Amino acid sequence: MEVRVFIIGMGLIGGSLALSIKSAHPNTTMIGYDINQDELKMAKKLGVVDEIAEKIAIGARNADFIFIAAPVNETEAIMMELSEIPLKTNVIITDTGSTKGKIVSSAACLREKNITFIGGHPMAGSHKSGVFAAKSILFENAFYLLTPTEDVQETHIESLKRLLGGTKAKFLLISAEEHDYLTGVISHLPHLIAASIVHQAEKSSRSQELVSRLAAGGFRDITRIASSSPQMWRDILLHNKTVMIDLLEEWKNEMDAVQNMLVHENSQAIFDYFHIAKQFRDLLPSKEKGAIPAFYDLFVDIPDYPGVISEITGFLAKENISITNIRIIETREEVYGILVISFQSESDRQLGIECIRKYSNFDITVGP
Template sequence: MRGNVLIIGLGLIGGSIALGIKKEHPDARIFGYDTDKQQAMLAKALKIIDEPVDDYPETAKASDLIVICTPVNATVQVIETLSRQPLKETVILTDAGSTKKKVLDAAERHFGARHVFVGGHPMAGSHKSGVAAAKEHLFENAFYMLTPSRFAGVKEIGQLKMWLKGTKAKFLEVSAEEHDYLTGVISHMPHIMAASMVNLAESAEHKHEIIARLAAGGFRDTTRIASSSPEMWKDILLHNDQILIPLLDSWIREMEEVKEWMINKDSRRIYDFFSGAKRFRDALPVHEKGAIPSSYDLYVDVPDYPGVISEITGYLAESSISITNIRILETREEIYGVLAISFQSNKDRALAVECLQLKTTYDTYFD
């Protein structure tokens, strides 16, 4: 497809969408705006966009596709600003935010039937942020939720899918209300719980200084999503409050029940609580990308001697296997320690297992 594309917000998501569009539509011209001008210049230097712009409302006038990749509060403000511009009648507008109802309400209120807005949410991400972390395959095989406004027809939705074809995502059309409930359950609530667990550990550290060391292992992996942007999650909770408050009430009631079972020594209900969770969790798809970025971690039992880490990374480098993170879990006091290595994909992790089984005698395992 030919035309002008404007990406507003050049972070990980905006940059990755731009790369997907550029790959599939090399004749399109991609313009990028970010409040951080350094990010916009970097996006140009990395050839993620064709031109950075300082005045996005002006650039929007000649755009055929506008993708808003800002925090949800800012998205509503951008929609209001764009509604005052003489945009092309055929322009398609979309966003990439984690909540949809208030964004769709704003779009319908400000654009009405004049311009088509289709809410979007690519359900994949990375532990890294910024446009430098953008990848054209970030959304490959991930669900890309589309929440069309009531003025969006089949033709316009199809055009947006064509623009985004290069992401290789799996598009799923739902209502804004359904989207916010689904993401509330499988993304927003886990982030709240993870942050709460970390805050509990921090409070406990005042009494037991060893808490931080013990938390370096499984606890750190379990709560990794608590490291997400506080600004972004503040906005998400405030925008999705009507969904999250009832979900929080339900979870609190369940925790009260668990407490009662413990008080009453009700072993059967406690067992059923964990058994039911295990059954459902074990049945979840292993290779699907979901709302929370997957963590492709491999654990290696290694002996404690100088050079063992460089030995492991050397073997992986020889096999051209890239790693995204490496750390030592300090939860053991035996001779062997645990080396946790993170990869970009399940395929890379599988190749690493083959490599290390061939080159070493160390035990490897993953969830």
């Protein structure tokens, strides 16, 4: 029997879902919709979808599964629109948003029409956007959180998981409230803190011009996530407002405690603070995918002579190893500079290490 999957939003997430579903269910008909017509046409041209829908109503009407891969604010409006469309009796609707409480609550308009909605959040991403960056392995080994309400039938949850088998993700079923707290702690708060650190550096740079120059290395790396979409993070924080207010209060208390250690010059407490943090951080899984996209970097000490960078990229090209970014973070007056090469995955980075060692004797350090 033909299964029709309709994906609303042909960006990185929507496109990658389409590819991963198709990889496990090649007979599935994939229909795509996006307000950006260029993105939609590109999805069809790349074979990400089989058909394109000019309107949501056209794509949704005969779909067995509907994925809303849109920003959280738009998701609410799309669910309302779907509730007014005559859909298939057993259609399953899900989303991919980074917040769940408000979205699951807004899905009441669907539940009132006996339409099954299962909140979803694939915890994977990339530093690139758009359907052109979509790939079927994006969610491999990532956590895929599902937040069904109590009225959702177990058979519907299993049907959605089977359809998503090609993602090779790790499914976890939790409540919407638990989801928003967990993502608040491990994703939303870190993004906000990174932005605040950058704000502090920007203000300091107004009176001390060396701030910008010295921040080009490690500072830039630890605040990478502050470069994320301002519109997306505005919407996420407002959707998760209650959790974020509580977490910010806890963060202020944490910083007050650190300030108190410094005021009283409590050296043991300061040591313990960093020691406990190091212990917990070192025990975190290094191979798992989490809420924040991982960075797979290599730091290469290179001699300062013409053509050395193209020499290294030539080594990688010879072995067909893809890179996502390359830059120099430190230039010294002596012999060496530090070249940072970013890869798409841990396996690509390992291939990069082997390749560079095969063709050169440059010193290599793996990024954190």
